[in-house]
Amino acid sequence: MxxxxxxxxxxxxxxxxxxxxxxxxxxxxxxxxxxxxxxxxxxxxxxxxxxxxxxxxxxxxxxxxxxxxxxxxxxxxxxxxxxxxxxxxxxxxxxxxxxxxxxxxxxxxxxxxxxxxxxxxxxxxxxxxxxxxxxxxxxxxxxxxxxxxxxxxxxxxxxxxxxxxxxxxxxxxxxxxxxxxxxxxxxxxxxxxxxxxxxxxxxxxxxxxxxxxxxxxxxxxxxxxxxxIYPDELASLAEAGRDGRHLKNLRQTMRERRLIVSVDRLDYSKGLVERFRAFEKLLELSPNHRAQVSFIQIAPPTRADIQSYQQIRLQLESESGRINGRFAEMDWTPIRYLHRQFERAVLASLFREAHVGYVTPLRDGMNLVAKEYVAAQNPHDPGVLVLSRFAGAAQELDGALIVNPVDVTGMAEALDRALDMPRDERRERYQRMMETLRRNSxxxxxxxxxxxxxxxxx
Known part of the structure; x- marks a missing residue:
């Protein structure tokens, strides 16, 4: 050959x-x-x-x-x-x-x-x-x-x-x-x-x-x-890391609260500011979620020598600080914004732990994080993917809740629905998406x- x-x-x-x-x-x-x-x-x-x-x-x-x-x-x-x-x-x-x-x-x-x-x-x-x-x-x-x-x-x-x-x-x-x-x-x-x-x-x-x-x-x-992606390999990686140090520490600090997670490069195409504001809107419109759910945003640095990337970092730090200042309690921080890299195994186990995968770019070629989140889920009790219609993955993952990333209220409503979705519906959506991931590896x-x-x- x-x-x-x-x-x-x-x-x-x-x-x-x-x-x-x-x-x-x-x-x-x-x-x-x-x-x-x-x-x-x-x-x-x-x-x-x-x-x-x-x-x-x-x-x-x-x-x-x-x-x-x-x-x-x-x-x-x-x-x-x-x-x-x-x-x-x-x-x-x-x-x-x-x-x-x-x-x-x-x-x-x-x-x-x-x-x-x-x-x-x-x-x-x-x-x-x-x-x-x-x-x-x-x-x-x-x-x-x-x-x-x-x-x-x-x-x-x-x-x-x-x-x-x-x-x-x-x-x-x-x-x-x-x-x-x-x-x-x-x-x-x-x-x-x-x-x-x-x-x-x-x-x-x-x-x-x-x-x-x-x-x-x-x-x-x-x-x-x-x-x-290779969905079954990702699933094995997520399962293997479920008892790792990072996850044990996270569970201790979460205290049975539910978790929303996002992982993106720090980039203006990812819709990060709109995502933060939609989570804020969720806490406004559905007060029952206050102190009951936390949002972790991991945004590793990239292209730090380009001015527009420096600006988005400052904007995100400002937004997370403002939202936390508005809603935080002594024992609860609504948004945990982490500007650093994590190993793939840690991210896979974090995806498995999360009740909602929050993937809402303004525009993306594919977005493999969306696929990795689905693959990492516990088949018996999977989480829900909230996905931008402008990510390429939305063309395949019809079991996700599809949102418009500029509609802040619409994204908040999708988060509310995801957090309250019955297990049977979550399992049916997960199984449908996993079939697609295996078919299109x-x-x-x-x-x-x-x-x-x-x-x-x-």
């Missing part, structure tokens, strides 16, 4: 027994171990004065090939165009989009440089799978250097409506580069509709019912491939994408 080459912005730190929790890390590393191959990308390090050097490390059948970035490249490619232009636009936050022509030039330059670093490592029959918005021009750069291998691209974040995408000044160049891939995958049917709409109405192309697209003089395939996502990519004619 041909070798698989994974290309991503960051190469996830992998160790047996301590694998990173993200779907990308879990799914593609398993594929690499099965078939043999290479994982190529940025090491996460910033190079000093010397020119960045490629580092190659062999671990069994998998080769890890990483390069650092210079400070200039990091600022323009990663911090600049990727996360100050593409990220907010693709998450429907054009009010936060910042565009700088020099940063776009840096984005193109780094993609071309990364492609040049990979070029001597390639073999003629390698299959190349590129991941996420940082690397849209990567295939175009490889094609310009004569690479004819099959190259696929998967977008882990939402694909925006065409009228949003055109607000990015070089949108035509981005989409022209995207069409250099042989297969482009997105998370959901709405994402696929948005991609098709752009290709047909902005690029003047055509898209057939079978997903064959023709645009910019290229023919490619497009499709939706919802990423999943991360291995199904991975294998279906790679099967379609390998079937593309050359």
């Amino acid at each position: 041909s070798r698989l080459i994974i290309v991503s912005n960051r190469v996830a730190p992998i160790s047996e027994g301590g694998m990173a929790a993200g779907g990308l890390a879990v799914g593609v590393y398993d594929a690499l171990k099965e078939t043999g191959g290479m994982w190529f990308g940025w090491s996460g390090e910033i190079a000093g004065a010397a020119a960045p050097e490629l580092k190659i490390e062999e671990r069994g059948p998998v080769t890890f090939a990483t390069v650092p970035l210079t400070r200039r490249d990091y600022d323009q490619y990663y911090r600049g165009f990727s996360n100050d232009t593409l990220w907010p636009t693709f998450h429907y936050r054009t009010d936060l989009t910042h565009y700088d022509r020099h940063e776009f030039e840096g984005y193109q330059r780094v993609n071309a440089w990364l492609a040049h670093q990979l070029l001597p490592l390639l073999e003629p029959d390698d299959v190349i799978w590129v991941h996420d918005y940082h690397l849209i021009p990567f295939a175009e750069a490889l094609r310009q250097q004569g690479v004819t291998n099959r190259i696929g691209f998967f977008l882990h974040i939402p694909f925006p409506a065409a009228q949003l995408l055109v607000t990015v000044p070089p949108h035509d160049k981005l989409m022209r580069a995207l069409c250099c891939y042989d297969l482009v995958g997105v998370q959901t049917a709405p994402d696929l509709r948005a991609l098709r709409d752009y290709l047909e109405h902005e690029a003047g192309g055509t898209v057939s019912d079978d997903g064959t697209a023709r645009a910019y003089g290229r023919t490619l395939r497009i499709g939706s491939y919802p990423i999943g 991360v291995s199904v996502w991975r294998d279906s994408f790679l099967s379609d990519l390998r079937a593309v004619p050359q």
Whole structure:
């Protein structure tokens, strides 16, 4: 079988027994171990004065090939165009989009440089799978250097409506580069509709019912491939950690109160402020929940050198302090806001303990936390998932209580319903969602994408 080459912005730190929790890390590393191959990308390090050097490390059948970035490249490619232009636009936050022509030039330059670093490592029959918005021009750069291998691209974040995408000044160049891939995958049917709409109405192309697209003089395939998890492994992890130190300490402080839990990166796309205000509204509208339920929000830091992320942290600290000041009692704190990382096993056991999983992003590609919360539940007495309609997971998890994350009162009403839901209804919803998670696991996502990519004619 041909070798698989994974290309991503960051190469996830992998160790047996301590694998990173993200779907990308879990799914593609398993594929690499099965078939043999290479994982190529940025090491996460910033190079000093010397020119960045490629580092190659062999671990069994998998080769890890990483390069650092210079400070200039990091600022323009990663911090600049990727996360100050593409990220907010693709998450429907054009009010936060910042565009700088020099940063776009840096984005193109780094993609071309990364492609040049990979070029001597390639073999003629390698299959190349590129991941996420940082690397849209990567295939175009490889094609310009004569690479004819099959190259696929998967977008882990939402694909925006065409009228949003055109607000990015070089949108035509981005989409022209995207069409250099042989297969482009997105998370959901709405994402696929948005991609098709752009290709047909902005690029003047055509898209057939079978997903064959023709645009910019290229023919490619497009499709939706919802990423999943390994639900039974997550369930085992949750069960194994139920008597751990963190959970024992939590039970002592909760004193039989019910628990609502959220876990998100600290990001404006996650709807954290609206979530806090909806919990406040719950305590207003349903006083019976006061001193009877606590809300834990875990929001690990991310992109701390970007101003908009600094602002959301200050806003959350202010909101949690204000709500706690309004409702707290001597022995009860309504909101516990934790700005730190926790191990995956701890989070899984926390999900199992929680009566409500509270996942309400303003916009999200998939949101695997929603799936992990469901998988972690006690089958005999499961909790309830309250889920934003704008998370990709809402397309699959019809057993959740689906909410609009800008409707604060509506979310409060959903929390009230979740906390009072009878066990039989909770079990029926849980069983329905677990069937979906098992049917659409991360291995199904991975294998279906790679099967379609390998079937593309050359």
